[in-house]
Amino acid sequence: MSIPVLTPNIAAALAADVYDTIEMPAGAEFTPATGVLKTFFDFSRQGGAIHGRSGGLLFRRDSGFAVIGKGKSLTPYANSIAIAFRGTQTGYDWLSNTNTRTVTIENQTQAxxxxxxxxxxxxxAMEQQLNPLLRNNAHAIVHCAGHSLGGALAQLAAIWIKKFYGNKVALYTFGAPRVGxxxxxxxxxxSVDATYRCIHGDDPVPLAPVWPYYHAPYNGQVVRLTADTGIRVSSHKMRKVPHCYQNSARGDWANLISRERLQRQVFLKREDHHKVTFSEYWMNQIWDALTTLLRQSGGASAFVFGLQGLGAGVHSFYDNLAIELxxxxxxxxxxxxxxxxxxxMLAFAGKRVIRAIELTARFIRWVFRQVLSVLDRAVRQAIQQVK
Amino acid sequence: MWHLQRSTLVCILVGLLALFTHNPAEAGMFGWFKRIDVQVSPEIKGAITLHDKPQADMVIKRGTFFEDSWSWDSTRTDADGHFYFAEKTVKAREVLHERQVAVRLLALDYPTKGDEDLFFRLSSSHNLKSRSSDLLTDGMHCELSAEYTMSYLKSLEYPNMDWHGFQSKCRFLHADKVIVSQAELDAAELEETWRGIHSLLAYITQNASEMDTDDFIRFHVRSSAESGLAMLHKIRELETDIDKLNTLPNFEKKFQHYLNKLNKEDQR
Structure with a gap:
């Protein structure tokens, strides 16, 4: 059984237009800026812009983050509810590998x-708007969409809606990071009935946070909207520039979907470091080689595969992994x-590969930190600072 | 001595720069130092009327949104109701995330003293600066009693980009160049409606075999067929291509077929 889903351009419009909520007070009426979204969805009757509370411990502020719309009658989306989440504009610590602790969520998994x-x-606020739309309306389909951090929020919302209301849910993310x-x-x-995880081949944000975070669904499908490879920090934008997600999300899903790459058994040799570049390909090679090694290494393997959560974040996880190795x-x-x-790993992080590589916990931890640091920087630049 | 020290310092700095930029991951960090002009409001030349009468000495407030906050300035209309705001830019680092930029215009003391009436709003990501927005605000006539409606701005720089909506109570001097006409909007809606017809039919045919056993599928097949028939009526009103019009009875027949089937089963 399939469910009626949004076309790529409507899903992208949803994820793009929600950025306008940042300048809106809570409850203010939202009008989409893209014509096709206005044609098929009505956002005027659901309670307006939903605010979220973002930022760290010292700086927390409320601002518009999400909107909920209802499909217009006698259109393909007559029995649909659309929910969109915007990405962030300030406070990028959420992508830093130093800030990646996990918590148990509704479906008893770690996010x-x-x-x-x-x-x-x-x-x-979402519950208040969704109750009249979904209570006693089991046939309604909920479409959750978002870009960047908004994609992560859309994924959590999709899981919660499915669990809390029981409706069928479709998820559309653009350049979203790993969530759990x-x-x-x-x-x-x-937890979700249909997932369209859209990426640009050279957008670094979907590479964060690093393993042991995974994209969901595991080994699922990915919608690769551009075939570019490598890591280009300028490929993360959602709208208003020529290579943004809203421009590349065209056509039909059937022509866009490809299968996510499967994890492979990889062994890297010291002399391979001459070939290593700072690219998605080599990042995958390195993580595949690390997991291959771990499967064969007793105590370290038990440490990783028995992992229940990241109470102290990714950095701490890698420190302990170094000791176990x-x-x-x-x-x-x-x-x-x-x-x-x-x-x-050293070559990937742009460091000189020293002749005598020590296999001490201290040295392994230092190498891990170099890699995490260079990835952190690339992702932060994509979101934050650099042309 | 000082020359020697200075040249040594320059060498060290150049060396460090080369070292940092050697790694592609590091190269980007020098964007930290790049500051660009972000336009938060184009130059605005406008006129205000109420029931077609120019509004003299009216305070017009301009709000510009950047980095999560609004800042405001104001001007007064002249005897003919004209007002003017100079272009406003801010220096900022270039960013790659979605940074919202917006401008709003409000008329003060309308409809009653102490009120503020929003009559124009334009937003964008990253920068308002574009040939389209500059032309849009180069001559705007705003009627306060008019409805506040959505229009769509074309991108003159990137014609294939999605049209971006803005709201106003205004008519624009360069509308023919930058604003999407009703005919263009109708054509886009027609294209989306055709896509909708195809996707509805695809959904029905994919799931028809489960119609008898699954209540969810029954509900959505019925809803799809009803929506499909309604959308065919809309296409009949908008479509001018004879060949496409000739295909409508075939689509109608298919939607009706599934609807009849469901109705019969319901009666049973």
Whole structure:
């Protein structure tokens, strides 16, 4: 059974137009700026702009974050509800690998604590608007869309709506980061009825936060809107520039979807470091090599695959992983693979590959930190600062 | 001595720069130093009327939204109801996330003393600066008693980009160049309606086999068929292409077929 879904251009318009809510007071009437969205959805009767509370401990502020619309009668979306979430404009700590603690969410899986807390701040207002639309309306289909952080929020909203109201839910994300750990990604197909995870091949934001975060659904489909490769920080924009997501989301889903790359068994050799570039391809190679190594390394493997959550964030996870890798007491063959991996990681981080690579916890931790640091910087630049 | 120290310092700085920019991931960090002019309001030349009478000495307030907050300035209309705001820009670092920029115009003390009447709003991401917005506000005649409605701005720089909506009570001197006409809007709506017809029919045919057993599917097949028939009526009003019009009975027949089937089963 399939559910009627939004076309790519309508889903993109939803994720783009919601950015206008930032200048609106809570409850103010929202009018979409894209004609096609106005043709099919009415946002005037649901209670207006929904505010969210974003920022760190010292700086927290309310601003418009989401809107809810109802499909107009006698259109293809007559029995649809559309919910859109905008990305962030300030406070980018949510993407930093130093700020990636997890929390247990509605479907008993682990998701990013910062994303979830922001989503929770909007939930009461969302509930108020959704109750009259979804209570006693089991046939209504809910479409959740968002760009960047908005995509992460849309994913959490989709899971909550499915659990709380029981309606069928379709999810559309554009350049969204990873939201949860492996159990989150594994449960996603049961939590959402259709997922369109749209990316540009060279947008770095979908690469964050790093493993052990996963995209959901696990090994699912991805809508690669441009075939570009590498990492180009300018490929993250949603609207108003030629290469933005709103311009690339055209045509039909059937022609756009490809299968997400599967994790492979990879062994890296020290001499491979000459080929390494700062690219999505090499990032995937490195993480595949790391997980390949972990599967074969006793204690470290148990540490990773028994992971219940990231109470202290990704950095702390990698620090502990370094200790476990040292403790594992690997055989000579594993040591060669670990040395090859560390050499390639150094090259990926733009560091000189030193002749004598030590396999001590201290050194491994230092290499991990170099890689996390360079990825942090690329992602922050994409969202925040640089042309 | 000082020359030597200075040249050494320059060498070190150049070396550091080369070192940082060598790594593509680092190269971008120098965008930190780049500051560009972000236009938060184009130059605005306007006139205000109420029931076609120019409004003299009226205070017009301009709000510009940037970096999450509004800032305001104001002017007064002259004896003919004309008002003017100079272009407003701010220096800022270039960003790649969606940074909202918007401008609003309000007439003060209308409809009654102490009130503010919003008669123009334009927003964008990143920067308002464009040939279209500059032309749009180069001559605007705003009638306060008119309805506040949505119009769509074309992008002169990137004609393939989606039209961007703005709201106003105004007519525009360069409307023919920058504002999407009703005929263009109708054509776009017609195209979307055709897409809608195809997607509804695709959904029905994909799921028809489960119609008898699944209540959810029954509901949506019925809803799709009803919407499809209603949308065909709309197409009949807007479509001018004879070949396309000739295909309508075929679509109608298909939607009606599924609707009849569902009705029969319901009666049973």
């Amino acid at each position: 990013h604590k910062g994303f979830y807390e922001l989503f929770k701040s909007m939930r009461p 750990l492996k159990n989150f990604a594994l449960q996603a197909p049961g 040292e403790k594992s007491g690997m055989n000579q063959q594993h040591s060669v693979h670990l040395e090859g991996l560390l050499a390639c």
